[in-house]
Amino acid sequence: MQPDRSFQSFASRYRQSSFTYDVKRDVYNEENFQQEHRKKAASSGNVDIDISTVSHHVQCRCSWHKFRRCLLTVFPFLEWMCFYRFKDWLLGDLLAGISVGLVQIPQVLMLGLLARHLIPPLNVSYAAFCASVIYGIFGSCHQMSIGTFFLVSALAINVLRTQPFNRGHLLLGTFIQADFSNTSFYENYNRSLSSVASVTLLTGIIQLSMGMLGFGFIVAYIPEAAISAYLAATALHVMLSQLTCIFGIMISYNSGPIAFFYNIINYCLGLPKANSTSILLFLTAMVALRINKCIRISFNQYPIEFPMEVFLVLGFAAFSNKVNMATENSLMLMEMIPYSFLFPVTPDMSNLTEVLIESFSLALVSSSLLVFLGKKIASFHNYDVNSNQDLIAIGLCNVVSSFFRSYVFTGAVARTIIQDKTGGRQQFASLVGAGIMLLLMMKMARFFYRLPNAIVAGIVLSNVLPYLEAVYTLPSLWRQNQYDCLIWMVTFMSAILLGLDIGLVVAVTFAFFIITVQSHRTKILLLGQIPNTNIYRSFQDYREVANIPGVKIFQCCNAITFVNVHYLKRKVLEEIEMVKMPLTEEEIYTLFSQNEEGAQRGKICRCYCNCDEPEPSPRVIYTERYEVQRGRESSFINLVRCSRFESMNTAQTMSEDQVPYITSSSSQRNPNYEEVEKVWLSDDPSRSMTITLPEASDTQVRATKLLPYSTSTILPSIHTIILDFSMVHLVDARALVVLRQMFSAFQNANILVLIAGCHSFVVRSLEKNDFFDAGITKAQLFLTLHDAVLFALSRKLPESSELSVDESETVIQETFSETDKVG
Numbered sequence: 076m077q078p079d080r081s082f083q084s085f086a087s088r089y090r091q092s093s094f095t096y097d098v099k100r101d102v103y104n105e106e107n108f109q110q111e112h113r114k115k116a117a118s119s120g121n122v123d124i125d126i127s128t129v130s131h132h133v134q135c136r137c138s139w140h141k142f143r144r145c146l147l148t149v150f151p152f153l154e155w156m157c158f159y160r161f162k163d164w165l166l167g168d169l170l171a172g173i174s175v176g177l178v179q180i181p182q183v184l185m186l187g188l189l190a191r192h193l194i195p196p197l198n199v200s201y202a203a204f205c206a207s208v209i210y211g212i213f214g215s216c217h218q219m220s221i222g223t224f225f226l227v228s229a230l231a232i233n234v235l236r237t238q239p240f241n242r243g244h245l246l247l248g249t250f251i252q253a254d255f256s257n258t259s260f261y262e263n264y265n266r267s268l269s270s271v272a273s274v275t276l277l278t279g280i281i282q283l284s285m286g287m288l289g290f291g292f293i294v295a296y297i298p299e300a301a302i303s304a305y306l307a308a309t310a311l312h313v314m315l316s317q318l319t320c321i322f323g324i325m326i327s328y329n330s331g332p333i334a335f336f337y338n339i340i341n342y343c344l345g346l347p348k349a350n351s352t353s354i355l356l357f358l359t360a361m362v363a364l365r366i367n368k369c370i371r372i373s374f375n376q377y378p379i380e381f382p383m384e385v386f387l388v389l390g391f392a393a394f395s396n397k398v399n400m401a402t403e404n405s406l407m408l409m410e411m412i413p414y415s416f417l418f419p420v421t422p423d424m425s426n427l428t429e430v431l432i433e434s435f436s437l438a439l440v441s442s443s444l445l446v447f448l449g450k451k452i453a454s455f456h457n458y459d460v461n462s463n464q465d466l467i468a469i470g471l472c473n474v475v476s477s478f479f480r481s482y483v484f485t486g487a488v489a490r491t492i493i494q495d496k497t498g499g500r501q502q503f504a505s506l507v508g509a510g511i512m513l514l515l516m517m518k519m520a521r522f523f524y525r526l527p528n529a530i531v532a533g534i535v536l537s538n539v540l541p542y543l544e545a546v547y548t549l550p551s552l553w554r555q556n557q558y559d560c561l562i563w564m565v566t567f568m569s570a571i572l573l574g575l576d577i578g579l580v581v582a583v584t585f586a587f588f589i590i591t592v593q594s595h596r597t598k599i600l601l602l603g604q605i606p607n608t609n610i611y612r613s614f615q616d617y618r619e620v621a622n623i624p625g626v627k628i629f630q631c632c633n634a635i636t637f638v639n640v641h642y643l644k645r646k647v648l649e650e651i652e653m654v655k656m657p658l659t660e661e662e663i664y665t666l667f668s669q670n671e672e673g674a675q676r677g678k679i680c681r682c683y684c685n686c687d688e689p690e691p692s693p694r695v696i697y698t699e700r701y702e703v704q705r706g707r708e709s710s711f712i713n714l715v716r717c718s719r720f721e722s723m724n725t726a727q728t729m730s731e732d733q734v735p736y737i738t739s740s741s742s743q744r745n746p747n748y749e750e751v752e753k754v755w756l757s758d759d760p761s762r763s764m765t766i767t768l769p770e771a772s773d774t775q776v777r778a779t780k781l782l783p784y785s786t787s788t789i790l791p792s793i794h795t796i797i798l799d800f801s802m803v804h805l806v807d808a809r810a811l812v813v814l815r816q817m818f819s820a821f822q823n824a825n826i827l828v829l830i831a832g833c834h835s836f837v838v839r840s841l842e843k844n845d846f847f848d849a850g851i852t853k854a855q856l857f858l859t860l861h862d863a864v865l866f867a868l869s870r871k872l873p874e875s876s877e878l879s880v881d882e883s884e885t886v887i888q889e890t891f892s893e894t895d896k897v898g
Contacts, residue, residue, distance in 0.1 A: 078317070092673060102866055103858045123893035136538035151212075152502060158866055164503075167501055167504075171494045171508070172383060172503070172506070172510075173508070174385050175390045175493055175494045175497075175504065175505070176510070179490060179508065180515055181405065181530075182487075184405035184526075185405055185408075187321075189228075190229060190482060191229070192228075192235060193412045196516065201513065206472035207222075209504045214464070216486075217453075217461050219494075220447070221469070223483075224483075224487055226575060230433065232328070269481055269778070270423075270430065272420075272422035273424070273427055274437065274483070276477035278441065283472060283474070285470075286468075286470055291464075300552065304563040304567040305443070305447055306447055306488075307567055308570030308571050309570070311571065312335070312570075313535060314539065319528075319865055320531060322358075323352075323633070324345040324348050324349055326341035331574055332574060336414070341414065350402055350518075360387055363388075364384075367381050384493060402527045404524065405528070407837045437576075446462050448491060449462075452495055473689070487536040558589050562582075565581070566586070595633070597631055597642065599880050601629060601630075623864065625868075626797060627647075634803060634807075635803055635806045640809070640814065641813065651793045651796070651823070655820075660808055666710050700820055701820050701821060701826075795829060798828065800830050811846050814846075823830060829855050829856075831862065832857075833857070
């Protein structure tokens with residue numbers, strides 16, 4: 076609380092007394108600034124490299140800090156294990172682990188029912204335990220629970236259809252216990268298990284490759300709206316799949332595009348066969364879990380929820396073992412599985428090419444679900460997750476899982492939420508849950524066989540339902556950002572209509588498209604000066620912003636690329652009321668003929684070999700000229716006035732809304748701008764300052780005798796255009812070509828273009844792309860916007876101006892005031 080009081084006292088003192096500053100310095104452009112100030116040499120960072128020219132030996136020395144950071148990145152468990160707070164975290168992790176472990180047992184037993192395949196539950200339990208240990212070592216999300224996710228497993232149905240067993244009835248949802256004495260049935264069943272193992276192995280290899288190659292960076296470009304929508308669609312898919320357990324009916328399961336609506340229709344057709352007992356048990360679980368949200372437990376000031384899931388699972392499992400309940404459970408499914416446990420074997424490598432497409436689809440969905448869920452949980456607890464490390468971790472989990480012939484593993488949505496809300500703080504809770512699950516499956520598996528499936532469905536639905544609450548935030552999201560709302564709706568609808576695999580590709584593609592459109596849709600603002608200050612703001616935002624006569628300031632608020640550079644040029648021409656006129660063939664010939672003829676003569680008279688470097692193609696100076704738009708020239712005449720002064724140092728008192736400047740008339744025809752003074756006049760003497768502009772080199776004045784001048788007799792009223800690049804972080808190669816031609820065309824129209832506030836890396840980009848030449852130099856790049864304005868107000872007007880008078884007695888004073896604007 077002490078820093079808050081000190082900040083409030085500072086704010087109160089700041090409101091009572093304002094601060095002023097007075098700076099006197101030369102006007103800097105990039106050319107003279109680099110001459111006076113040396114740039115910092117490129118450093119090699121923290122790595123010391125010693126190269127010996129005699130032994131040709133390179134020695135690299137890394138700091139301990141980097142080694143420790145690298146070690147903690149590869150093995151994140153070292154951080155929480157070394158700094159584990161037993162007093163604060165142990166009870167919560169134990170409670171969360173017990174809850175997750177008990178909920179995972181019936182989910183393992185129900186996996187064959189939902190995934191439409193019979194895999195021994197003990198194999199899945201061993202694989203889940205190994206996956207939890209692997210993710211606990213290599214994973215970066217503290218509350219993540221790893222396990223099978225039937226929606227991901229359902230994507231492998233197309234693979235299982237190629238190796239059907241039991242006449243394919245299991246895939247269709249009709250469980251018929253066939254004669255296991257039939258040898259062909261065992262062969263087909265073992266072949267289907269081998270296909271599942273191959274798909275899981277190839278999925279893990281793809282995920283490992285994605286993590287090693289750093290594909291996790293893609294997640295950084297996916298907006299939060301897309302992640303929220305994808306998780307909401309996943310929750311809706313989960314709720315739909317649980318209808319099998321809620322109503323106690325089996326349907327012919329569909330997967331792929333539009334499968335969501337086909338399954339809804341099949342469930343509606345099967346409603347007459349629904350089990351009323353299952354529906355009643357489901358409603359009982361939902362009501363109990365809803366009441367549980369009102370019960371709050373605080374441990375060491377950390378709120379946790381009462382573990383109602385533990386009591387539901389244990390209570391109804393014990394009750395169903397004593398009382399025969401007419402509802403669906405896992406007992407019938409367990410009796411159909413021919414094996415209790417299959418020893419780990421090496422997956423079949425011969426059919427990897429046949430399941431490549433399905434494995435790639437599974438890898439994308441599994442990885443995305445894990446990373447999205449991890450980012451969502453990490454944002455709640457204010458820490459970061461390493462997407463590449465999570466890809467490596469889940470890849471290792473699936474590679475190990477393939478040896479147990481289990482399904483693809485990913486982040487379990489419902490169990491992750493249970494682990495988070497019941498007080499889980501670190502991966503120790505996942506290890507506890509996996510250990511309890513494996514121990515109970517080995518010793519007390521039959522105790523959970525009669526647990527009603529409707530109870531598990533109620534637990535799952537109650538925990539995934541909060542992800543659907545994001546729908547209620549759509550109106551506020553639309554008011555905040557229409558682009559994010561559009562991304563949310565497209566992601567949600569694509570994941571529902573096309574499935575989690577194809578919908579993910581569509582959602583990511585659309586999100587990238589929207590981000591690209593946003594990044595390239597630049598906003599060009601016309602700036603003016605706050606009177607008697609060096610502050611420049613947009614005319615749209617402030618009333619007292621004054622226009623500077625003869626100078627137009629444009630602020631570019633984004634990167635300049637080939638997409639928006641033409642919009643920038645069109646905006647500039649509209650503001651200065653000029654039009655572009657394409658050059659005729661005669662003008663283009665006049666512009667280039669002399670250089671090309673000289674080059675051809677040189678090639679005819681000179682002998683050269685093929686090893687010589689080819690000469691660069693002649694640079695296109697510009698292909699269009701700019702002329703003042705007819706019919707609008709009268710609106711600019713009253714902005715320029717001529718006045719006579721006795722001396723150059725004469726000061727006058729002017730109103731605060733005027734922006735005057737005084738220049739020596741003799742400097743109007745001096746290309747070097749020697750001894751040019753700029754004086755800002757105001758009522759406040761402390762704001763008056765005199766700045767001597769730097770001398771410009773001869774290259775600043777461009778020779779334009781070969782350039783075809785406009786035949787228009789109307790001269791532009793604007794003599795300088797300033798582009799504020801302080802917010803520009805990128806200018807691509809094509810945009811530089813257009814900018815260079817625009818600079819040359821404006822120079823031909825007696826308008827100088829200056830760039831202000833250009834970052835150093837943008838300047839280096841200009842240098843690499845040969846932006847500068849004899850006509851466009853670094854002298855046109857100024858450090859600040861105010862430097863560029865001071866230079867612009869000091870430059871000469873065109874020689875043909877009718878305002879020129881006897882240069883020994885006059886100066887040119889340009890003012891802009893409210894009276895002029897009204898007149």
